[in-house]
Structure formats: structure tokens, C-alpha cells
Amino acid sequence: MKNAIETKDLTKVYSNNFTAVNSLNLEIPNKTIFGMLGPNGAGKTTTIKMLTCLIQPTSGQATVGGFDVQKNPDEVRNLLGMVPQQVSLYKDLTVMENSQLCADYYGVPQDERDSRIEDLMELVDIKYAKDKRVGQLSGGQKQKASLVASLVHRPDILFLDEPTIGLDPTTKRILWDLIRELNDSGHTIILCSHDMHEVDMLCDNVGIINTGNLVAYDTPQGLKDSLLESNKQEMAEALSKISDENDVSAQEDIDNLSLRKMSILLKNQDDEIIESIKQSDDVKKIEIAHNGRLNLKIDSFDDMAVQNVLDTISFSGGIIKSVSTEEPSLEDVFIKSTSEVNEDDRA
Structure with missing residues (x-):
């Protein structure tokens, strides 16, 4: 059976x-x-x-x-x-x-x-x-x-x-x-x-x-991988709206996407380092937490994307104290799957 x-x-x-x-x-x-x-x-x-x-x-x-x-x-x-x-x-x-x-x-x-x-x-x-x-x-x-x-x-x-x-x-x-x-x-x-x-x-x-x-x-991993691919497509569409149509509301779409996450703690931190990170093609969002950690969203599971971000920081004079990465979670999948249906019901 x-x-x-x-x-x-x-x-x-x-x-x-x-x-x-x-x-x-x-x-x-x-x-x-x-x-x-x-x-x-x-x-x-x-x-x-x-x-x-x-x-x-x-x-x-x-x-x-x-x-x-x-x-x-x-x-x-x-x-x-x-x-x-x-x-x-x-x-x-x-x-x-x-x-x-x-x-x-x-x-x-x-x-x-x-x-x-x-x-x-x-x-x-x-x-x-x-x-x-x-x-x-x-x-x-x-x-x-x-x-x-x-x-x-x-x-x-x-x-x-x-x-x-x-x-x-x-x-x-x-x-x-x-x-x-x-x-x-x-x-x-x-x-x-x-x-x-x-x-x-x-x-x-x-x-x-x-x-x-x-x-x-x-499978749990299959669901998370599918979410990443879906978010990549949505990311591209949102960036296109911002670039071609100057649609600033698309930034909210980007903020809601669950991409690969990086958390970085620097020994030194200044505006020049932050600006260099923002200019990286791999970084789609950056936040500075209350404890000083830099929380980033990148659009790839490729380890080269992580390395590119770390290289950018080093070239800008940043001294890295600690780094952690996190992929989209099953909780992200759950929220995405159930919120989409609820939005359809309200439409």
C-alpha cells in the first residue's frame, strides 16, 4: 500500500x-x-x-x-x-x-x-x-x-x-x-x-x-525553496516597478518578502560602511537593530552572495565581529500561504 x-x-x-x-x-x-x-x-x-x-x-x-x-x-x-x-x-x-x-x-x-x-x-x-x-x-x-x-x-x-x-x-x-x-x-x-x-x-x-x-x-525544505523562488520573482517585479514606474509603494512589497537573512556585528560602524553595503547588488534590505547588529536581506542561497557582502564590508574598512545567516523558515511559508488566501477572500 x-x-x-x-x-x-x-x-x-x-x-x-x-x-x-x-x-x-x-x-x-x-x-x-x-x-x-x-x-x-x-x-x-x-x-x-x-x-x-x-x-x-x-x-x-x-x-x-x-x-x-x-x-x-x-x-x-x-x-x-x-x-x-x-x-x-x-x-x-x-x-x-x-x-x-x-x-x-x-x-x-x-x-x-x-x-x-x-x-x-x-x-x-x-x-x-x-x-x-x-x-x-x-x-x-x-x-x-x-x-x-x-x-x-x-x-x-x-x-x-x-x-x-x-x-x-x-x-x-x-x-x-x-x-x-x-x-x-x-x-x-x-x-x-x-x-x-x-x-x-x-x-x-x-x-x-x-x-x-x-x-x-x-517536504519542509521543498516548501522553503519554493518560497525563496517565489520571492525572487516578486522581488524582481517590485524592483522593476520602482525603477520603471517610480512606484514607491512597491518598497512595502520588498519589505514583506522572506529572503535569505544575514545578521552582522561590526567592531566599527560608520555611514560609509553602511552606504557601501546598500550599494551591493546582493543586498535588498538593511536594518540596524537596537543592539547595533546589521540585519540584511539578500536574494540568493548562493554562498558567493554572502561572501560578496562580507568582502564589501572589508573593502570599506569594516571589521567583522560575528556573522550568522538564516534561510526562509517554515513559519515564513505558513504566513505567506495563509495570508495570500485571506487576501483573496477579502478581495
């Missing part, structure tokens, strides 16, 4: 005629980590509810593990595990008792139940707390307990909704490693998160949903 999840023209229209999901066409390859992004109210939750058989589509099709969500809901549910954003375990029951309840619900054989749970507890490193009530656990421990409960029936596909929200950086990294381990063991993982760095670090592919539509889909 090539794809764990496929949708074709999947649509959900609620009784008030609000279209939450509009002809969604999506393919999530088997045994990958897929990041589902979108602003609040974009249609992510409705999409997940349809894929997990909690609500019926208005039209279109969706298959999960090869089973149709409308024709074979029981088969689909048996393939799925779900870790919601808000822990849904019973607070007055222990980690073991919650896991046993889930095992019984999914019909895990009695002679396998406890051994499965023990193995999963070892995998996620929560066995030491198996006899603690869930209400006594920390945030990270609760997430681990939720993972055990969601995996006890050995699902092929795991939905994770904001799995690391509110966790400290160390616990977050531990859960990242665990998510990778689960994927390496053969699970397809659907990750819903507002943490762009998390999605960038973990996901093989990313889909951005806005106003019920899939507005972007690629």
Missing part, C-alpha cells in the same frame, strides 16, 4: 451552509510523518474528524489504510490511534488501569494485554509511574501515558494533536525522539502542531490547510 491516507474531493458542509473543508485532495505516504498545518478555523479539525470516522463527509471520498471511511468505519477505527491535545485519560485511574481500559475497548486478547502495555511503557519510559494516578503526573508524563493507551491495539496510523504543547524543552526533545522511534517501527504519524520548528524537524511532508483548502504541500 503506497499511501496510508488518500482523499479525493473531500468536502464537509455544515447545516448552516458553512463549508469547513472544500474538495480536499490529499495523499499521505505510508510509514511517513506528515505535518498538518493551518490557522485556527482552517478546517484541520474537521478533516481529522472525517478521517477518524467521527463525522461523515458531505461529499467526496477518503480512505485510511485502504478502507473507505464511510463504508468501512470499524476497520478504519481499528487502524487508528489518537493522542488529543487535551489528555483524555481518567485522572483517578492509574496509568496501567487507563491502558487496560483501552486494551479492553479494542479487544486486545487478555493473555497479551498486560505484556503489551509493559512493553509500551518501557518504550516511552513511563513504566516507573505505571501505578500512579494520571492526575498526579506531569505534563510530559501524561503525554507518554496517552501514547501507551493509544498504541496498545497496535494501530498502523497515529494522530498526534499538539503533542508537546506546554512542555519544557528537554521533555519536548524526548517526545520528538519517541515520535521518530514510532515512525521507524512502521507507524504512519499525522502531526498537528503550531510549532513550526517541531514540524520542520520531524516531518517528511507538510500540508498547509486554509479556509478548507490545501494551499501548500511538499
Whole structure:
């Protein structure tokens, strides 16, 4: 089976005629980590509810593990595990008792139940707390307990909704490693998160949903590369307007573009050095931060462009103390993808 999840023209229209999901066409390859992004109210939750058989589509099709969500809901549910954003375990029951309840619900054989749970507890490193009530656990421990409960029936596909929200950086990294381990063991993982760095670090592919539509889909790096190319074209158009039409409003377009960024701290800094940087063909924008750092935008990932800027500074007598570079981020992609759709809606 090539794809764990496929949708074709999947649509959900609620009784008030609000279209939450509009002809969604999506393919999530088997045994990958897929990041589902979108602003609040974009249609992510409705999409997940349809894929997990909690609500019926208005039209279109969706298959999960090869089973149709409308024709074979029981088969689909048996393939799925779900870790919601808000822990849904019973607070007055222990980690073991919650896991046993889930095992019984999914019909895990009695002679396998406890051994499965023990193995999963070892995998996620929560066995030491198996006899603690869930209400006594920390945030990270609760997430681990939720993972055990969601995996006890050995699902092929795991939905994770904001799995690391509110966790400290160390616990977050531990859960990242665990998510990778689960994927390496053969699970397809659907990750819903507002943490762009998390999605960038973990996901093989990313889909951005806005106003019920899939507005972007690629690998994280592919999305960032596409943004750079798009911004280069927009940059050229804006510069042409300024040059040919004297359209000063085009400067705002340039300011909003997410190009490669450089941050430079000089030991010495004067107007002559700043002016020489402004004259560089590679530099499209320069700002002086309150701490004295020069924040530049350049229109190339080519290291020669970076070197050209550094050479320009040196030739002008500048003494460079530190340099850092940054490419367009997944957050830049998200903002660009969702803002364009919103602007179209307002037009």
C-alpha cells in the first residue's frame, strides 16, 4: 500500500451552509510523518474528524489504510490511534488501569494485554509511574501515558494533536525522539502542531490547510525553496516597478518578502560602511537593530552572495565581529500561504 491516507474531493458542509473543508485532495505516504498545518478555523479539525470516522463527509471520498471511511468505519477505527491535545485519560485511574481500559475497548486478547502495555511503557519510559494516578503526573508524563493507551491495539496510523504543547524543552526533545522511534517501527504519524520548528524537524511532508483548502504541500525544505523562488520573482517585479514606474509603494512589497537573512556585528560602524553595503547588488534590505547588529536581506542561497557582502564590508574598512545567516523558515511559508488566501477572500 503506497499511501496510508488518500482523499479525493473531500468536502464537509455544515447545516448552516458553512463549508469547513472544500474538495480536499490529499495523499499521505505510508510509514511517513506528515505535518498538518493551518490557522485556527482552517478546517484541520474537521478533516481529522472525517478521517477518524467521527463525522461523515458531505461529499467526496477518503480512505485510511485502504478502507473507505464511510463504508468501512470499524476497520478504519481499528487502524487508528489518537493522542488529543487535551489528555483524555481518567485522572483517578492509574496509568496501567487507563491502558487496560483501552486494551479492553479494542479487544486486545487478555493473555497479551498486560505484556503489551509493559512493553509500551518501557518504550516511552513511563513504566516507573505505571501505578500512579494520571492526575498526579506531569505534563510530559501524561503525554507518554496517552501514547501507551493509544498504541496498545497496535494501530498502523497515529494522530498526534499538539503533542508537546506546554512542555519544557528537554521533555519536548524526548517526545520528538519517541515520535521518530514510532515512525521507524512502521507507524504512519499525522502531526498537528503550531510549532513550526517541531514540524520542520520531524516531518517528511507538510500540508498547509486554509479556509478548507490545501494551499501548500511538499517536504519542509521543498516548501522553503519554493518560497525563496517565489520571492525572487516578486522581488524582481517590485524592483522593476520602482525603477520603471517610480512606484514607491512597491518598497512595502520588498519589505514583506522572506529572503535569505544575514545578521552582522561590526567592531566599527560608520555611514560609509553602511552606504557601501546598500550599494551591493546582493543586498535588498538593511536594518540596524537596537543592539547595533546589521540585519540584511539578500536574494540568493548562493554562498558567493554572502561572501560578496562580507568582502564589501572589508573593502570599506569594516571589521567583522560575528556573522550568522538564516534561510526562509517554515513559519515564513505558513504566513505567506495563509495570508495570500485571506487576501483573496477579502478581495
